[in-house]
Amino acid sequence: xxxxxxxxxxxxxxxxxTWVWTQLIYVAFMGLFSFAVINFAAVTAGIFSWAERRVAxxxxxxxxxxxxxxxxxYQWIADAVKLLTKEDLVPTxxxxxxxxxxxxFMMVGFACVFVALPFSHRLVIAEMNVGVFYIIAVTALIVVxxxxxGWSSNSKWSLFGAIRSAAQIISYEIPAGMALMIPVxxxxxxxxxxxxxxxxxxxxxxxxxxxxxxFAAFFIYFISALAEGNRTPFDLPEAxxxxxxxxxxxxxxxxxxxxxxVEWGNMWVMSALATTMxxxxxxxxxxxxxxxxxxxxxxxxxxxVLAELASIAIFTFKTLFFVFIVMWLRWxxxxxxxxxxxxxxxxYLVPVSFAAVLFVAGxxxxxxxxxALDWIMRIVLTAGGAITLVMxxxxxxxxxxxxxxxxxxxxxx
Amino acid sequence: MNSVGLxxxxxxxxxxxxxxxxxxxTRRNAVGILMxxxxxxxxxxxxxxxxxxxxxxxGRLTGQVxxxxxxxxxxxxxAVGLAIVLAIFQTFRTIDVQETDLLRE
Amino acid sequence: MEAVLFYIFxxxxxxxxxxxxxxxxxxxxxxxxxxxFFFLAGIYVLLSAHLxxxxxxxxxxxxxxxxxxxxxxxLNLKEExxxxxxxxxxxxxxxxxxxxxxxxxxxxxxxxxxxxRDMAVNEQIHGFGxxxxxxxxxxxxxxxxxxxxxxLLLVAVVSAxxxxxxxx
Numbered sequence: 001x002x003x004x005x006x007x008x009x010x011x012x013x014x015x016x017x018t019w020v021w022t023q024l025i026y027v028a029f030m031g032l033f034s035f036a037v038i039n040f041a042a043v044t045a046g047i048f049s050w051a052e053r054r055v056a057x058x059x060x061x062x063x064x065x066x067x068x069x070x071x072x073x074y075q076w077i078a079d080a081v082k083l084l085t086k087e088d089l090v091p092t093x094x095x096x097x098x099x100x101x102x103x104x105f106m107m108v109g110f111a112c113v114f115v116a117l118p119f120s121h122r123l124v125i126a127e128m129n130v131g132v133f134y135i136i137a138v139t140a141l142i143v144v145x146x147x148x149x150g151w152s153s154n155s156k157w158s159l160f161g162a163i164r165s166a167a168q169i170i171s172y173e174i175p176a177g178m179a180l181m182i183p184v185x186x187x188x189x190x191x192x193x194x195x196x197x198x199x200x201x202x203x204x205x206x207x208x209x210x211x212x213x214x215f216a217a218f219f220i221y222f223i224s225a226l227a228e229g230n231r232t233p234f235d236l237p238e239a240x241x242x243x244x245x246x247x248x249x250x251x252x253x254x255x256x257x258x259x260x261x262v263e264w265g266n267m268w269v270m271s272a273l274a275t276t277m278x279x280x281x282x283x284x285x286x287x288x289x290x291x292x293x294x295x296x297x298x299x300x301x302x303x304x305v306l307a308e309l310a311s312i313a314i315f316t317f318k319t320l321f322f323v324f325i326v327m328w329l330r331w332x333x334x335x336x337x338x339x340x341x342x343x344x345x346x347x348y349l350v351p352v353s354f355a356a357v358l359f360v361a362g363x364x365x366x367x368x369x370x371x372a373l374d375w376i377m378r379i380v381l382t383a384g385g386a387i388t389l390v391m392x393x394x395x396x397x398x399x400x401x402x403x404x405x406x407x408x409x410x411x412x413x
Numbered sequence: 414m415n416s417v418g419l420x421x422x423x424x425x426x427x428x429x430x431x432x433x434x435x436x437x438x439t440r441r442n443a444v445g446i447l448m449x450x451x452x453x454x455x456x457x458x459x460x461x462x463x464x465x466x467x468x469x470x471x472g473r474l475t476g477q478v479x480x481x482x483x484x485x486x487x488x489x490x491x492a493v494g495l496a497i498v499l500a501i502f503q504t505f506r507t508i509d510v511q512e513t514d515l516l517r518e
Numbered sequence: 519m520e521a522v523l524f525y526i527f528x529x530x531x532x533x534x535x536x537x538x539x540x541x542x543x544x545x546x547x548x549x550x551x552x553x554x555f556f557f558l559a560g561i562y563v564l565l566s567a568h569l570x571x572x573x574x575x576x577x578x579x580x581x582x583x584x585x586x587x588x589x590x591x592x593l594n595l596k597e598e599x600x601x602x603x604x605x606x607x608x609x610x611x612x613x614x615x616x617x618x619x620x621x622x623x624x625x626x627x628x629x630x631x632x633x634x635r636d637m638a639v640n641e642q643i644h645g646f647g648x649x650x651x652x653x654x655x656x657x658x659x660x661x662x663x664x665x666x667x668x669x670l671l672l673v674a675v676v677s678a679x680x681x682x683x684x685x686x
Contacts, residue, residue, distance in 0.1 A: 098549065129648040133572045140580030144552055147587050151545060163591060170584055190649050417524045417564075424624055425528045425561065429554075431616065432535040444544050444590055448551055451582065452535055455558055458570075466565045474646075474655045477567050481656065484570075484577050485667050489674035491582045495589045496682035502593055 005029055033125050037114040045265035046076035052264070052327050059331040086253040091154065094250060098152035102145050103251070103258035109141025110262045113269050118192050120282045120312040121289060121296050131192040132184060135273065136177055139228070142262065143169045146237070149259075150247035161246025164338065165237030169228050171345040176224035178353035179217040182360050183207045183277040186214065196281030200288050208278040209381040213359035218278045220353050222322075225270035227341070230263060232330040236338055271322035272315075279318055282311035422463035430456035443501060443508040447494045454487045524564055530557035548586045552579050569652045 005026060009019060050065065050073060057064025065072035090099055116131040118124040128134055143166055150162020184190055186207055187198035199206050208218045227234040238246035248259040275281055287295040287307055296307045336344070367374040429452055436449030458480040465476025502508050504515075534557060537550035555578040562571035656664055 098545075128568070129650070130568055130572045133569070133576065133649075137572050137576035137580065140576060140584075143584055144549070144579060147584065147591075148549060151587070151591065159591070163588070166584055166588065170581065173580065417521050421524060421528070422561065422565065425531055427623065428532050428620070429535055429558075431620075432532070432539055436539050439539070442544060444586065444593075445538075445547060448538055448544075448547055448586065451551065451578075452538060452554070455555065458574075459558065459561065462562055462565045462567045462570060466567070474652055477570055477652055478655045478660055480567075480570055481573065481652070482663060482667060484573055485671065488577050488582055489670055491585055492674050492678040493681070495585055496678040498589060499592070499682045508593060 034111075037125065038111050041111055041114055041265045041268070042261060044268050045261045045263075046080055048264040048267055048323065048327075049079065049260065050076040051323075052330075055324070055327045056331045059328070080257065083257040084254055088253040088255060089250075091250050093154045095152035095154065098148045099250075100255075102149035102152060103255045105145030105148060106142050106262045107145075107258055109138050109145060110265055110269070112138040112141070116192055117269065117272050118196060118276060118281060118315070120315055121284075121308055123308075123312065124193055127191055127193045130190050132180055132190045132195070132277075135192075135269075136173070136180070139269075140173070146247050149251070153247070153250040155250055157244040157249045158247050161237045161243045161249070164243075165230060165247060168230070168234060168237065168341060171342065172224040172227040172234075172349070175220050175345060175349035175353040176228060178350075178357055179221035179224065180273075180277055181357055182214050182217040185357065185360050185364070186210060192276050192281075194291070196276055196283060197289055197291050199280040199283060200290075201280060201283035201285040203280075203385070204375075204378040204382040205283075205288075206278060206280040209378055209385060211360065211363045211377050212381070213356035213363065214278070215381060215385075216352060217356045217360075218274070220349050220356070221277070222270075222274060224345075224349060225274070226326065226329070227345070229266040229270055231267070231326060233333040233336050234341060235330075235335055236341060267323045267326050268319065271319045271326065274322055275315060275318040281318075282315040284310045284314060419463055419467040422459060422467075426456045426459035426463065429453075429459060441509050441511055443498045443510050444495070446510065447491060447498070450490065450494070451487055454483055454490075458483050520564060523560070527557045527560040527564065530554075531561065544590045545587065548583055548590060551586070552583045555579060555583075566646055569649050 009015075009022060009025060014022075053075070054064045054072065065075040068074040068078050090096060113135050115125045116128055116134050146165045146169075147162050150158040150160075150165070153159070183195050187195045189195060189198070195207075203209055207214050209215065226232075230237050237243075238248070243249070248256060251259065283289065284296065284307055287299075289296055296304065296311070299307055367377075433449045433452030433456060436452060437446050440446050440449060461476040461480040461483070465474065465480075469476060498508055501513055505513050507513075531554055534550045534554035538547045538554065541547050541550065555574055559571040559574045562568075562574060
C-alpha cells in the first residue's frame with residue numbers, strides 16, 4: 001500500500017520522502033481503506049443474512065422472505081434499519097462498561113482480518129510477510145469479545161454460551177492453525193498473495209490436490225473454521241433449545257446486530273481463506289501469476305483491466321460457492337453435543353492435522369528427489385476429486401427425479 | 414522531542430516491570446499474582462527487542478529470537494500456574510495466598 | 519508519525535498495566551492485560567519486530583488470557599473474597615517515592631545522547647524482523663534451545679493436566 005501511495009504522490013509531482021503532507025496522506029488513505037473494508041464486511045454480512053434465509057427456505061420447502069424488493073432482496077436493509085432504531089437495552093445487573101464494549105471487540109477482531117485478505121491480483125490492502133499468522137492472531141480477539149459479553153451480561157445463559165464458545169474456539173484453533181501451516185510449508189511463505197502466486201489457475205495446481213495430506217488438511221480446516229465461526233453443526237454456544245441464545249441473550253438493538261454481523265461476515269472470511277490457501281485464489285486460467293513471471297502485468301492496456309476483473313470474479317465465485325456450502329450444511333445437519341464436539345477436535349482433528357504436517361514435510365523431500373511423483377499424485381487426486389463430484393451430481397439429480405422437486409421459480413419467488 | 418530512541422522504550426519496559434512487581438507483591442489473589450508475572454516477562458521482552466534494534470549489530474536478531482523463547486516460557490508458566498491455582502482452590506476453597514499455609518504448621 | 523504512534527502505544531501500555539494493579543476484580547485485570555498486550559504489540563511493530571508482534575497477539579490475547587479468564591470464571595469469586603482497597607500512609611509514601619524515582623530516571627534517560635545507530639539502519643535491511651529473518655536465526659544458530667523449548671512445552675502440558683485434574 002505504501003508503494004502505491006508513494007507512486008501516487010510522485011504522480012502529483014512531489015517527493016514522498018520530503019513532502020510535508022506525506023504522513024497525512026498515509027493516515028487519510030488508511031482511514032479511507034478502513035472505511036471501505038468495514039462497509040464491504042457489513043454489506044456482505046447483510047446480503048448473506050438474506051441469502052441464508054432464502055437458502056433455508058428452499059431447503060425446507062418454503063419460500064423465505066420475498067416481499068421487500070426483487071426476491072425479497074431488500075429484506076436485509078429493512079432488518080438493519082429496524083435494528084438501528086430499536087432501543088439499546090443494558091440490563092441493570094450487567095457490568096455496564098464491559099457489556100457496552102464487548103461487541104466492538106468482536107467487530108475489531110473481525111474487521112482487522114480483511115486487511116490481509118486478498119480480493120484479486122492487485123486488490124489487497126496490505127501484503128504482509130506474516131499474513132496468515134496475522135489472520136489467525138486477530139481472529140483471537142473475537143474470543144475475548146465473546147467472553148466479555150457473556151460474563152458481563154450477568155446471566156446464566158450468556159455465561160454458559162460464552163464458556164462453551166471460548167472452549168470451542170480455542171480448541172479448534174489448533175487443528176485450523178496446523179491445517180493452514182500445510183500451504184505455508186508448500187509455498188514457503190506466510191503472505192496470502194505469495195501463497196496464491198505459488199499455486200496455479202488449474203485444479204491440479206491447487207494445494208488441495210497437491211497430496212493426500214493437503215487434501216485432508218483442507219477438510220480439517222473447513223470443519224475447524226465452521227466450529228470457530230459457531231456455525232451449525234457446531235453452534236452449541238448459541239443453541240437456542242438449551243441456552244436461549246447463548247452469549248448474546250441480553251443484547252438488543254445495534255449491539256445485538258454486531259454479533260450477527262460478525263457471524264455472517266465470518267462466512268466470507270473463512271471461505272476466502274480456504275480459497276486463498278487451498279483453491280488457487282484469484283489465479284486466472286492461461287494467465288498464471290508466479291513470483292518469477294506475472295502474466296497479468298505483462299498484458300497491455302484494456303486487457304490488464306479485463307484480467308483484473310476476471311481475477312476478482314474468479315475469487316468471488318470460489319468464495320461464494322463455499323459460503324453456499326456453509327449455509328447448506330447449516331440447514332442439513334443437526335447440532336452435535338458438547339462432548340462429541342470436544343472428542344472430534346482433540347481425538348481426531350488434532351492428531352490427524354499433526355500427522356498431515358509431518359506427511360507433507362516428508363512428501364516434499366520425496367518429490368524433491370523424484371519430481372515425476374508430484375505430477376502423478378496431483379493428477380490422480382484431481383481425477384479422483386472430479387469423479388467424486390460427478391458421481392455426487394448424478395446422485396443428486398437422481399434423488400430430485402425420484403422425489404419430484406416441486407419448487408416453483410415463476411410465481412411466488 | 415521529535416525522535417524516539419532507545420531510552421523511551423527502556424522507560425516503557427521499566428514502567429511495565431514496576432507495575433508487574435507491584436501486582437506480584439501487593440495482590441493476595443493468586444490469579445492476580447500470575448498476571449503480574451506476565452507483565453514482568455513482557456517488560457523483559459520490551460527490553461530485549463529494544464536492545465536488539467538499537468544496540469546489536471545491524472541485521473542481527475538474537476534479541477527477537479530470545480523474546481520468542483520468553484513468550485513460550487510465559488505461556489507454559491501460565492498453564493502450569495493456573496493449574497496450581499485450580500489445585501489450591503480445590504484444597505483450600507480459596508485462592509488467597511496468605512491462607513494457603515499448610516506447610517507452616 | 520513514529521513519535522506520535524510511540525506515545526499512543528506507550529501511554530496505552532502504562533495505563534492498561536496500571537489498571538491491572540488498581541482493579542480489584544480479576545476479570546477487569548485480565549481484560550486490561552489484553553489491552554496492555556495489544557499496545558505492546560504496537561510497540562514491537564515500531565521496533566520492526568513484526569513477527570514478535572503477531573506472536574504476542576496470538577499467544578497472549580488468543581491463548582493465555584482466555585486461560586486466565588476461564589480460570590477466573592471457574593473459581594467464580596464473590597465480591598467479599600476480593601478484599602477491599604486500603605489506602606494507608608505507607609502506600610502514599612511508596613507512591614510518592616516511585617513518582618520521584620521515575621521522574622528522576624526519565625529526566626536522566628531522556629537527556630539527548632548520541633547513539634551509534636538509529637532506527638533507520640535496521641529498517642533499511644530488507645525483511646528485518648520478518649518471518650524469514652527470524653526463522654533463519656531460530657532454526658540455524660539456536661536450534662538446540664528451540665528443541666529444548668518443545669520439551670518444556672510438553673512438560674508444561676503434562677504437568678498442567680496432572681496438577682489440575684488430580685486423578686487421571
